[in-house]
Amino acid sequence: MRSTAHNVIRTPRPMPARAGIGLRAQHHEDLLRDRPDIGWLEAHSENYFADGGAQIDYLLALRELYPLSLHGVGLSLGSVDPLDRDHLWRLKRLVHLAEPALVSEHLSWGAIDGTHLNDLLPLPYTEEALQHMVTRVGELQDYLGRQVLIENVSSYLQFANAQLTEWEFLRTLAERSDCGLLLDVNNVYVSSQNHGFDAREYIAHIDARHVREIHLAGHSVNTHGDFSILIDTHSRPVSDAVWDLYAFTIARLGRVPTLIEWDSDVPALPVLVAEGHRADRFMEALHAHAA
Amino acid sequence: MLMLRDLQRAFVQGALSNAAPALIAEIIGAGIAPEHRLAIYRNNAVEGFLKTLQATFPTIVRLSGENWFRQVGRQYMHRHPSRSGNIHYVGEHFPSFLEAQLAGSSYEYFADVARLEWAYQEVLVAADHPSFELSALALVAPSDYGALTFSAHPAMRLVQSQFPVLAIWRANQPDAAPNERIALDQGSSRVLLIRREDHVELRELPPADFALLAALARGESLEQAAECAFEIDPQVALDATLGRIVSLGTLVDFTAPAKQ
Numbered sequence: 001m002r003s004t005a006h007n008v009i010r011t012p013r014p015m016p017a018r019a020g021i022g023l024r025a026q027h028h029e030d031l032l033r034d035r036p037d038i039g040w041l042e043a044h045s046e047n048y049f050a051d052g053g054a055q056i057d058y059l060l061a062l063r064e065l066y067p068l069s070l071h072g073v074g075l076s077l078g079s080v081d082p083l084d085r086d087h088l089w090r091l092k093r094l095v096h097l098a099e100p101a102l103v104s105e106h107l108s109w110g111a112i113d114g115t116h117l118n119d120l121l122p123l124p125y126t127e128e129a130l131q132h133m134v135t136r137v138g139e140l141q142d143y144l145g146r147q148v149l150i151e152n153v154s155s156y157l158q159f160a161n162a163q164l165t166e167w168e169f170l171r172t173l174a175e176r177s178d179c180g181l182l183l184d185v186n187n188v189y190v191s192s193q194n195h196g197f198d199a200r201e202y203i204a205h206i207d208a209r210h211v212r213e214i215h216l217a218g219h220s221v222n223t224h225g226d227f228s229i230l231i232d233t234h235s236r237p238v239s240d241a242v243w244d245l246y247a248f249t250i251a252r253l254g255r256v257p258t259l260i261e262w263d264s265d266v267p268a269l270p271v272l273v274a275e276g277h278r279a280d281r282f283m284e285a286l287h288a289h290a291a
Numbered sequence: 292m293l294m295l296r297d298l299q300r301a302f303v304q305g306a307l308s309n310a311a312p313a314l315i316a317e318i319i320g321a322g323i324a325p326e327h328r329l330a331i332y333r334n335n336a337v338e339g340f341l342k343t344l345q346a347t348f349p350t351i352v353r354l355s356g357e358n359w360f361r362q363v364g365r366q367y368m369h370r371h372p373s374r375s376g377n378i379h380y381v382g383e384h385f386p387s388f389l390e391a392q393l394a395g396s397s398y399e400y401f402a403d404v405a406r407l408e409w410a411y412q413e414v415l416v417a418a419d420h421p422s423f424e425l426s427a428l429a430l431v432a433p434s435d436y437g438a439l440t441f442s443a444h445p446a447m448r449l450v451q452s453q454f455p456v457l458a459i460w461r462a463n464q465p466d467a468a469p470n471e472r473i474a475l476d477q478g479s480s481r482v483l484l485i486r487r488e489d490h491v492e493l494r495e496l497p498p499a500d501f502a503l504l505a506a507l508a509r510g511e512s513l514e515q516a517a518e519c520a521f522e523i524d525p526q527v528a529l530d531a532t533l534g535r536i537v538s539l540g541t542l543v544d545f546t547a548p549a550k551q
Contacts, residue, residue, distance in 0.1 A: 051419075084375070117332070
């Protein structure tokens, strides 16, 4: 297949308050052929940074069928290294080509002095780091000419020098930089278990006006002798505890576009779609209660 | 208390090696020792790196076995940690690393197979370009042919090896017939990789065709490139050779010399 209409100007399709699914290359053909009833798709931006070839063609074809979100995993916004100009340029080119409804990045860092761990590493929640993130998010939004959403990550350690909680950090970042928030409910749960805070207290402190998207994913439990730690693996169905927290979250925030992320041990497309429909039912139940 | 830059330096050092005393003091234990908490990130970094390296060089994994690959992959990561937020680039130096590691051993052909696999990955994501018809050269005066230079297709690579690397690569594809025997000394290999629509085509080129195309792709003039082809085969029919490499879509444009 070939793309033809790279230069056609299109209006971004708005993101419906429904469930979407993470786009993985092994589902490209199935999605184009079966066109399952799912609200939207989210692609990892870096997977479509190519200069040409089949992957970007698939993305642009699917973009005609579903609203799209672009989700970056490698920009390393929180690093003190300068932002990578080539990475930024590729992201901007992709945003221009695909006209996504949403663009998101992470509250994390991944590199120093040019050496990358290619992971979503936790920041210390200090005033210094907050000011750094405000500056970086401003740079990114200015460069792209649009708002970005910033996502809370799962973490396995916290720094002793923190001056703010994560939710205070996120809220202040959104207020100072005018970014939106991508609230990952699974990540809140995983971090709450790993650090011993109350996940509902965290959610209760999130300002509904900031949240444009929610993520749900599966996690794994690693047990080392007498302790366990939850790992954000995206390799399993969403856990019951996370569904409960999701119900609590949308009861507070209302219906928000909700993504099912499953990008390791990726299941067949119908399994992923069914998980999305489960999130849709939570949102529909909310509506029924409200009516 | 470390400032952000020092904290990030201590973290990366601690995640890539085992010693991170300055960082450990900055991490809250709360039921799980800071060392164990940091070890999760260390493990994520190594596993993420190895997973991408394995996906980039599946033929080397198959030839060497997963245990060997992971062991060598860790050594490679130590020498060439990722230098990009886009993890797909981590394999860039792996062929030359294997060459240095395996020089003189019976596995030195791994380096050239890895070169083929890296070229394959580059071709997959390189830019598109419309093809070019040989008839366009009709506009050039025959006296100027020798000074013509050409542009190679962005999604084209050439790999040359003293080993039969294309046969080795083909025999290790998932859909290959089992148990094919290949002798390492059965002959050298000159491989063209080029993207066609949505797949990558690999083919052996005749030695003179490869020499001509390689020289043109380096930006040499047609006259210089022809000398390269003649060195390989003094009997080479140049117009037929040029016709073949153009018909393969390897060249996308030409530049005629400026008129004096």
